[in-house]
Amino acid sequence: MGYKVDIHVKARYFILGNVRHAPLVAAVRSAEKGRVSTCPLADDIARLAIHMYRAMAPETSAQTVLAAFLLETKEFGMEVLCLASGTKYWNNTESHRGPPPMSVIRDCHAEVLARRALRVWLSREVENPTRCLREESTGLLRLDGRLHFYTSTQPCGNACVKRWGTCTKDAGDGREIMQPHPYMKWHMAREGQIALSLKPGSMSHSCSDKIARWNVLGVQGAMLSRAFEGPLYIDTVTIGRKFARPMAMRALCCRLQEFSVLPGGYRVNHPTIMCTDVRLHEGSIGQEDKASFEHQALWWAQGESCLHLIGADFVDVVMSREAIAGGSLVRCGTVSNDPTGARVGSLAEYRFRKESVEDPRRRDARRVLLNDPKFFSQWIRKES
Numbered sequence: 582m583g584y585k586v587d588i589h590v591k592a593r594y595f596i597l598g599n600v601r602h603a604p605l606v607a608a609v610r611s612a613e614k615g616r617v618s619t620c621p622l623a624d625d626i627a628r629l630a631i632h633m634y635r636a637m638a639p640e641t642s643a644q645t646v647l648a649a650f651l652l653e654t655k656e657f658g659m660e661v662l663c664l665a666s667g668t669k670y671w672n673n674t675e676s677h678r679g680p681p682p683m684s685v686i687r688d689c690h691a692e693v694l695a696r697r698a699l700r701v702w703l704s705r706e707v708e709n710p711t712r713c714l715r716e717e718s719t720g721l722l723r724l725d726g727r728l729h730f731y732t733s734t735q736p737c738g739n740a741c742v743k744r745w746g747t748c749t750k751d752a753g754d755g756r757e758i759m760q761p762h763p764y765m766k767w768h769m770a771r772e773g774q775i776a777l778s779l780k781p782g783s784m785s786h787s788c789s790d791k792i793a794r795w796n797v798l799g800v801q802g803a804m805l806s807r808a809f810e811g812p813l814y815i816d817t818v819t820i821g822r823k824f825a826r827p828m829a830m831r832a833l834c835c836r837l838q839e840f841s842v843l844p845g846g847y848r849v850n851h852p853t854i855m856c857t858d859v860r861l862h863e864g865s866i867g868q869e870d871k872a873s874f875e876h877q878a879l880w881w882a883q884g885e886s887c888l889h890l891i892g893a894d895f896v897d898v899v900m901s902r903e904a905i906a907g908g909s910l911v912r913c914g915t916v917s918n919d920p921t922g923a924r925v926g927s928l929a930e931y932r933f934r935k936e937s938v939e940d941p942r943r944r945d946a947r948r949v950l951l952n953d954p955k956f957f958s959q960w961i962r963k964e965s
């Protein structure tokens with residue numbers, strides 16, 4: 582395989598890249614009682630996302646992770662655009678037992694599903710804008726408001742590696758705490774603090790890595806990039822349990838600080854990072870390993886009449902790569918005259934079509950990001 586695995590972290594994460602100190606310990610924060618909200622905005626975001634989820638989700642005693650994208654506009658206030666819950670991923674070693682790979686949603690972590698749900702919502706906006714403004718001269722869209730991201734737990738991967746850094750308690754009473762993001766020193770890179778990681782037993786990158794990528798290339802993805810004026814960046818990130826600001830900053834954006842200038846208006850986005858004490862589950866989870874996690878994953882986006890369930894087969898027709906690829910291609914007009922255009926036969930074909938519809942500015946920015954030897958050059962490119 583074309584990637585390097587240097588160390589094996591406590592059987593939980595494969596860390597890629599130049600890591601000198603091993604083994605790392607992904608410590609689980611036990612002092613959940615001490616969690617303090619950063620500001621009222623963080624609590625508003627969490628409360629709204631959890632309320633929406635509770636209104637639709639079936640009652641269960643099992644724990645899960647919830648993630649959501651919210652939009653704040655002058656006209657409509659704060660609203661949930663989409664949400665998802667889930668903690669599982671498709672294990673490669675079991676893939677032969679499953680349905681055809683093109684239909685499988687391998688990564689069912691809540692953060693990743695929420696972003697897929699956001700793309701479902703965005704692709705509808707391309708057809709019929711309700712929250713986006715269309716520039717008359719170019720026909721391109723712009724999101725008319727602030728985009729907030731909520732996750733009930735610190736994202737897995739780099740943000741959960743607490744080896745380098747100590748946390749101080751947040752205590753603020755302002756509406757939104759604006760903390761400057763620190764400049765990372767180069768020895769941090771040599772130590773491995775910027776390393777990428779895979780979800781255990783899979784070829785899926787950790788949520789930390791994926792969110793870091795969104796903070797450069799935008800959350801809209803390649804398929805929808807041509808429909809928008811520029812990349813859609815997250816304005817704030819609100820985290821619930823296991824919150825640790827220094828690690829979240831490092832993992833989600835600051836480790837990519839060297840990419841401050843990229844082609845076509847792309848850059849490293851440093852969102853405001855906030856903590857909320859509004860809890861998804863009553864009581865705290867002392868040790869992650871002992872908690873009983875929900876097996877199924879759920880998602881919803883504005884326009885869907887109910888939650889979608891992604892069960893043990895990891896299949897969802899609306900969210901599958903095939904559906905999103907085909908739908909997005911049709912919506913971007915590239916295959917509008919081709920009735921078979923919505924079908925994508927293989928991963929190679931999917932990738933070809935995706936790259937052919939990608940905004941050239943995003944393609945250039947992506948190439949700079951993924952080809953840089955210090956950072957994302959070890960991003961896994963899945964083979965068909």
Ligand SMILES: [Zn+2]
Nearest residue numbers: 690736737788
């Ligand atoms: Zn995750």
Ligand SMILES: [Zn+2]
Nearest residue numbers: 762834835851
């Ligand atoms: Zn940052």
